[in-house]
Amino acid sequence: MTLAGLAVLVGLGLWQLERKAWKEALIAQLDRRLSAAPIALPPPAEWPRLRVGDSEFLRVRLTVQFANADDALLYTGGSPLRDDIKSPGYFVLAPGRLPSGEQVVVNRGFAADRTYPRPSGSLDIVGVLRWPEAPSWFVADHDSGGSIWFVRDPGKMAQVRNWGPVAPFYIEQESPVPEGGSPRPAALKVRLRNDHLQYALTWFSLAGVLAAVFAVWWSSRRRANEPAG
Template sequence: MNDTTTRQPSAAGFGVFTLILIAVFVGLGLWQLQRRVEKHALIATLDARLAAAPEALPQPSAWPKLTSAKDEFRRVTFTATYAREPDAMVYGSGSGVRADISGPGTWAFLPARLASGETVVINTGFVQNTMQDRGFEDRVAGRLVTGAPVTLSGYIRFPERPGTLTPREDLPKRLWFARDHGAMAAALGWGEVAPFYIDLESPVPDSGTPKPGPLQVHLKDDHMQYAITWFSLAAAVVIAFGVWWRGQSRKAA
């Protein structure tokens, strides 16, 4: 009698615990499927933006309304003049949006002024293996600063905030480790800048350095594998409970 009363609460508790695990695993699997739908929609949106013809840069009055969600990677074209200000370097070990970039180097950031007076920061392209060579970087950036207006085409990008493990900037070398163009502007005296920067697509300098180019967004899509994993864990819990229950039933018999 005591064995039966002890076993029944135990079986009930284990059953409730099993149901909770199944619900959690199934819920996580469904969440991954939803994330997959959202990721595919995002990929389609970004692909459409990257494939669209360049449009005019939004007017400065519209800049506060631009957001990463609806404006990141929009292709734009405009005329500006590179300012005679110190450039900034951002270290990179490759690129997730440029298939033609590999190995260590730096991205050369320069301020450019519109005819209306506003300043837009330009990521003018990649410079291979120059993280420590400030003199070479200065010469590369200097060739772009001609004092003449130039028509630029590129992609609207928003600043990358440094994480807890991101190294601090090296101000003497004007070297950053995150694409935080606002921090660059404040440290180097560029003045007030647009809330976004431009990843330059063209023109390409005659020397090929810095190296701008078209972007290709490749977002990781492992959500189906994750969903299958969570559903498999739910099925494993059901099987384990069935085996345990069968064993308990045999003992009771």
């Protein structure tokens, strides 16, 4: 039983070290994407073939014209990807029409309140391609009116806000910054937790404790079985 327990604990420690290496590689990959020069947004014909792992945090450039539609305001109390957000407020998401006619939802940036200017005409944007968040069983997607949102889901937003068909992804705008500074876009910084080394050390420590306890037990048992005298 002790050997089986040691094998399990050591195995869990080694698995955490593998997870640590995987997480470090993922962080390095996303950092490279966010520091790379932007490329043209993939054309609509390629959208069905895009995969999350290959395109998440890809920097892109695109030209859009924002429709005269009601924005979706995504509530935020602060963002791990944005150091500049120090207070609660909203991310302003709006549908932008591409020159080809398709629509893509753009997170135009952070607004401290619900008063901000709307852009007019065509706008050249640099941003980051992102994919929708998974819905939560414990958090509603939006308020009863559909104007305040709690989950980033451009498809659901488009349905509730009557925007029409939109791309399966959305764009986090980096630039340009609008006159007046609201909503305020900014460059993103990837911050993924990487606690796997601590977890590995915990499992290895437990394995060491188990081995020490077994050694003490085995030693005391041997002494007890030694003949007297």
